[in-house]
Amino acid sequence: MAQGLRAAIDFLLYEWLQAQTLCSRARYADHTRETFDAVLDTCERIARDKYAPFNRLVDTEEPRFDGERVILPAATHEAWKAYAASGMLSAAQDYAVGGMQLPYTVEAAGNAFFAAASVSIGAGMLTVGNANLLMAHGTEAQQRAFALPEFAGRFSGTMCLSEPQAGSSLSDIATRAVPDGEGYEADPLGPRYRLRGNKMWISAGEHELTENIVHLVLAKIPGPDGRLPPGVKGISLFIVPKKLVTPDGQLCGQRNDVALAGLNHKCGWRGTTNTLLNFGEGRYPVSAPGLGAGLDGQGAGAIGYRVGEPGQGLRYMFHMMNEARIGVGMAATMLGMAGYLASLDYARTRLQGRPLGPHGKDPAQPPVRIIEHADVKRMLLAQKAYCEGALALELYCARLVDEQRTGEAATADDARLLLEVLTPIAKSWPSEWCLEANSLAIQVHGGYGYTRDFPVEQYWRDNRLNMIHEGTHGIQALDLLGRKVLMEDGRGTRLLGERIAATAERARAVPALAAHAEALAAAWDAVLAATRAAWADGDPVAALANAVPYMQAFGHTVLAWIWLDVALAAAARDGAAHAGRLQACRYFFHYELPKIEAWLRVVRTRDRTCADMAEEAF
Amino acid sequence: MAQGLRAAIDFLLYEWLQAQTLCSRARYADHTRETFDAVLDTCERIARDKYAPFNRLVDTEEPRFDGERVILPAATHEAWKAYAASGMLSAAQDYAVGGMQLPYTVEAAGNAFFAAASVSIGAGMLTVGNANLLMAHGTEAQQRAFALPEFAGRFSGTMCLSEPQAGSSLSDIATRAVPDGEGYEADPLGPRYRLRGNKMWISAGEHELTENIVHLVLAKIPGPDGRLPPGVKGISLFIVPKKLVTPDGQLCGQRNDVALAGLNHKCGWRGTTNTLLNFGEGRYPVSAPGLGAGLDGQGAGAIGYRVGEPGQGLRYMFHMMNEARIGVGMAATMLGMAGYLASLDYARTRLQGRPLGPHGKDPAQPPVRIIEHADVKRMLLAQKAYCEGALALELYCARLVDEQRTGEAATADDARLLLEVLTPIAKSWPSEWCLEANSLAIQVHGGYGYTRDFPVEQYWRDNRLNMIHEGTHGIQALDLLGRKVLMEDGRGTRLLGERIAATAERARAVPALAAHAEALAAAWDAVLAATRAAWADGDPVAALANAVPYMQAFGHTVLAWIWLDVALAAAARDGAAHAGRLQACRYFFHYELPKIEAWLRVVRTRDRTCADMAEEAF
The missing domain is CATH 1.10.540 (Butyryl-Coa Dehydrogenase, subunit A; domain 1)
Known part of the structure; x- marks a missing residue:
């Protein structure tokens, strides 16, 4: 494999x-x-x-x-x-x-x-993302105490956003962070708070893999009236270590009040702990002698060190979430690839049936390997088109990150903006279509595919989480149609359009790809027309009623562009593998891209069928 | 629920x-x-x-x-x-x-x-199907000894078709049935044979739920040269009880040589045993005193009684398989319904987020139940459209069975033929789209959906088997495009077309449905045109290269017809539930039916992209 x-x-x-x-x-x-x-x-x-x-x-x-x-x-x-x-x-x-x-x-x-x-x-996805966030927004002391031990593998990291009553809706988080007495601002590790609240869906939230776990926690600081500020603008970010540390990142022998309240039992991705954590419930009271003055009593909360400014927590966290979203997209893609390659191996050796046609179906002939059947080829080629296409997209996005970091100012800024537009696709598209690839990998295996003697059913179960965690499909779709395609007066959309047009232009010169170039240009025009129609009167309710079908069409169009660009590189080279890439591109243009019309239709017409459904009519 | x-x-x-x-x-x-x-x-x-x-x-x-x-x-x-x-x-x-x-x-x-x-x-699906087959094709003695105890729940039944080396390819089965000595034809329970072979994927193949298990086994009777006849025409059908019985269906105290060789461990449907059975391996040698003369020695095979004529086994078995395929379609549908109703309950109580729009998104407002979000409504309405539509289709097919059994000769024959055409859809469509419904039910639950604390992930796992067992999607598609739409000179297809046209005609008179009627008529025309184009030169290789996309388009068109017909009944009535049915119909026509164009396109153009893919290019 x-x-x-x-x-x-x-x-x-x-x-x-x-x-x-x-x-x-x-x-x-x-x-x-x-x-x-x-x-x-x-x-x-x-x-x-x-x-x-x-x-x-x-x-x-x-x-x-x-x-x-x-x-x-x-x-x-x-x-x-x-x-x-x-x-x-x-x-x-x-x-x-x-x-x-x-x-x-x-x-x-x-x-x-x-x-x-x-x-x-x-x-290391979460640990690296956590440490990267501190390198970007933490103090030097926070970096030394927390990020460097994470890079060394001594500590690991989490991101604590969701709460049991607030999954996707971060404005409703209720975890409270209260200044830890007089002089709380003087702690060498940053302004020191006491946190109380519950965090749900925390991956790697508790384990013994590392000396310590660095939780990055979103919480709200109550105002003078004791009430939490409403909305996302009231959210701040805190470092809450499982075990308290000295400024040079050594354990100081005291546990912080972060308690495991439960393990989530999932249908897939079962090797990773997924936890409900209670912060400051009093199970591990922190008296913390020597940590500084002003502690307001035992069990008064988990100790947390504020990162950056109050009220900026979500902005800092997004630094980590964008990487996490590309990471989830890559994970979904790799589950798809693993299933594709496993089913390809199986199809190359499993004997069954005979080809159709005048000399086929003769029972006196020996059975053939199933890769010789047209429908098995279809299922393999679909997987290849989904997974290698998604891999190309994820690497393209990664390349944009490098451009943003090391390019000239103008190209770096373009890369930043293009990445903003592509991130919802990089997260959502593989999580939907590489899951479909996993289902096809099961199907290629026949009955063996649904048994636990073969790996493909696990890939499929593992992959089902990806359409939900790090922002559901619905959230990604609102982000795309409600924010990303509009931002900076639509400049990100125009940038993407320019890149699509450039690829199409090059492809027009290659006879085998010229028809795809026309199809891509038409698809992009259709996406733009639907975008305009959706926002025709600026009413977000009407515009966003079909945000998910919009994202599906947008995603398929982006993938068609990526495949055509990949095909340009393959067309210039000889050999079976390159021919296979051209064929996968062809598959995508013939079998997949035409699907966008059905998705765009409801966007373009601002179809209200779903939005108008009365609750009692279900 | x-x-x-x-x-x-x-x-x-x-x-x-x-x-x-x-x-x-x-x-x-x-x-x-x-x-x-x-x-x-x-x-x-x-x-x-x-x-x-x-x-x-x-x-x-x-x-x-x-x-x-x-x-x-x-x-x-x-x-x-x-x-x-x-x-x-x-x-x-x-x-x-x-x-x-x-x-x-x-x-x-x-x-x-x-x-x-x-x-x-x-x-009771398999037990009833097994007994029904004997009522249709067995002798009175076989009915008394095996079918009646099955109806009474004392015995249960299986169908034993697949073998480890031959899943979908029944012509390659290698289980041998040899006449059990002189006078083998005189056994009161039917011509007595000794069977040896292995059968795979046998549901309920071994358990203690009933006194006895009646296996209906496909096997081949060797010719005079000792070789098994090639192809499906050499297949005969045998009753092989787990325990031997007297002619009045009592256990005679001797176990037959049917041995459990292994349990399959599946990703879903885990409550039902799924087995590899060895027939005649010698684990339970049958000396069988009093069962008749001519036994050719201990351990020489499991005793089986032939049903009907030699070489007709597959035809008899299809009697059972058609019911089983409707049964699988209904099972897939009900898993979908269970998920739909569970996610509807969840969406009605779970609080999260705020509606979009001028007064929404205000964090000072309390969160709303998620059923108020347009995308959640979309996911619920899609499930309703898939699952209630599939339920209507399955009941329609069941109604055709009754027509076939009790109608006037001409209508009974029409019902038989229409059922032939619809069976691949009744099996395949719910197994694909009610699985998709289960995935949406998970999505509505957010992270809770993929945990085992909620039922929806199990429905999804259970449902994944349905696209494979009782004939894979690929097999159903070949059956549909390669056989059913052509049979009796296309009369079945014409019958279906007439019913579709009749529904459309009635719907044209109802203002709310008139546009759907036009869309349905156009869709059916497109299906017919694609059918003709696929078979333009009669070459099955070219015609069937895209049989699965064809079946997907055919299935969506059938479901659009079913929904329009259901909507006609709903439109004549008042109340929220009827309004909901009309809305689900509308959803199907707006969001689903337009998908057929992408599927039919490759059929119509006899697209060779998949068929031409070279193995080394994967």
Whole structure:
């Protein structure tokens, strides 16, 4: 399996995205394609040796709480150790803090191997995102005490947004953060607060993989009247470590009042703990001698250190959430790839049936391998088109991150804005279509596909979470149609349109791709027309009533663009693999892109069928 | 939940299909709507008391083999007892054999409650289908010894088609049946054979729910050269009981040589054992004193009694498989309904977020129930359209079975042929779209949806089997485009077209439905045009290359017709529930039917993209 994945990544990274050209940038000047390859080799090897063999094990041996500790399989501990030892946790960091100064594009490509091998053993996504946020918005002291131990793999990180009564609706969070007495602002680790509240859906919220867990927690600081400020503008961000630390990131021997209230038992992604955490319920009262004056008594809350300014918490957190959304998109993509490659292997060896046609169906002839049946080919080609297309999109987005970080001012700003528009697609599209790919992988296996003797049903279960966590499909769709396509007077949409037009222009010159170029241009025009029609009178209720079908059409159009661009790179080269990419592109244009009309139709007509449905009529 | 299901069934059964008019037929003359209702009441009650409470239990406590017996939860035994006691196993049978002489339409409606409550505890589908087959093709002695104990719930039944090396490809089965010595034809239970072979994917293949298990087994009788005849024409059908019986259906104290070789561990439908069975491996050698002369030695095979003529096995089995396919379609539908009703309940109580619009999004306002959000309404209405539409289709097919059995000769023959055309849709459509409904039910729940604290993720896992068992999507599609739409010179297709046209004609007179009528007529024309284009030169390779997209378009068109016909019944009535049906119909025409163009396009153009994909290019 890993072979097919590596070949796909190598092609996209070097032949399509020309990632090696990043080495001409000052930040990456020490790198070459060889050093990039060495990183990919290491990731591939660790994923093969420490992740893949245990993917089923972590599904069947779910995390459990023994009353004191959360028990994970030994394999998960070994995998984490190997991952931390690889240096991938600080792959993108400066040499000065022990990092590799790798482009994010290469980091994302390397991490893909772990997601394909065992998404739920988990790699460093949340820990790295957490530490990155502190590098961007924390004080130097916070970075030293929390981020650096995370990059070293001694600590791990979480993001604590949702609450049981407030999933997607962050304005309703009720976790309270109260200044921790007089002089609370003088704590070397940042303004010190006491937090009380409950956080739901916290991945990796409790475990023994690391010395400590750094929770980044959204909470509200009550006003003078004791009431929490309404809305998202009242949200602040806090570092709440599981165990209290000294300013140089050593444990100071005292547990913070963060208590596991429950493990969520999921249909997939079962190797990762998913928790309900109680902050400040009093189970681990913090008297904290030596932590500073002004503690207002035992059990008065979990200690948290404010990051940045009050009321800016959501903005800081989005720094982490955008990376997390690309990470989720990549995870969904890799689950799809894993299923695709497993079903391809199966189809190449499983004997069954005979081809149709004049000499087929003769029972005296031996059965053929099922890859010779047209419908099996269709299911494999659909998977290839979904998953390799999604992989290209995720790497393209990663490349934009590098552009934003190291490009000239104007191109960096374009990259930032384009990334804003593409992020909802990078999150939502693979979570929908690579899940569909997993269903097709099951289907290729026939009855074997739904048994636990083959890996594909687990990929499918694991992948079902991706349309929900880190922002549901519905949330992504509101973000896209309600915010991203409009922002900066639609400049992001125009930027995307320019890139689409440029790809179409190049493709018009290639006879095999010219018809696709026309189809892409027409599809983009249809998306723009639907966007305008949806917002015709500026009423968000009417505009957003069909935001999800809009996002589906937008996503399919983006993927058609990505595939056509990939096909341009493939068309210039010889060999079966390149021919396969051209065929996958053709599949996408013939079988998939025409679906957008049905989705856009309801957007364009501002169809009210769903919105008008009376509750009592269900 | 059951309330919403009962209301849907009552409307479709009595107001749409006018099932009460069946009481004017001689066979059902003793029945009235009241006796039908009493059956539905009983089913609803048993399903509520004995099935629904244990649906999660049977998922977590999978069947296990203790070396001698397969252990199932006590709840499964209780549920089977209650089901058998209800009389539903012989619901459709003659009074003379203890049956209720119920229409199949009512039987199917009654069984729907069990599938919705716990599909994997299982009701009587296979047992009844097995016994029905014997009533149609077995001898009177076989009926007495095997079918009647099945109707009484003392025995249960299986269908044994697939083998490990031959799933969908029945022509390759290798189970051998050899005449059991001189005088083998004189056995009172039918010509006696010895069988050897392995059968895979046998549902309810081993358990202790009943005294005995009646396996109906496809096998081949070797020719004079000792070789098995090639192809499906060499297949015969045998009754192979787990335990040998006397001619009056009593156990004679000897086990037959049918051995459990393994339990399949599935991602869903886990309450039902699914087995690999070895016939005649010698684990339970049958010396069988008193069973007749001519036994050719211990361990020489499992004893089986031939049903009907040699070489006709597949034809007889299809008698059972068509019912099984409607049964699978109904099971898929009910899993969808269960998820729909669960997510509707959730959406009515869960508070989160605020509506869009000028007065919405104000954080000072309290959160609303999520059913007030347009996208949640969309997900609920899509589920309603998929599941209530599928339910209508399944009941319509059941109604055709009754017409075939009790109608005048000409209408009975029309019903038979129409059923042939609709069966692939009745099997495939709900297995695809009610699975999609289950995914939407998860989505409505947000993160809670993928936890095992809510029932929806199990419905989704259970439903994933339905696109595979009893004939995969690919097999159904070949059956539809390769056989059913062509059979009897296309008369079945014309019959369907006439019914579609009649519905459209009536709908043209109803202002709210007139536009749908035009859309339906156009869709059917497009399906016919694609059918002709696919078969333009009679080459099956070209015609069938896109058989699955064809079936998807055909299925959506059939469902649009069903919805329009249902809407005609709803439009004539007042009240919220009827308004809801009209809205679901509208949803189907606005959001779903337009999808057919993308599917038909590749059929019409005989697109070769998938068929031409070279294996090495994947």
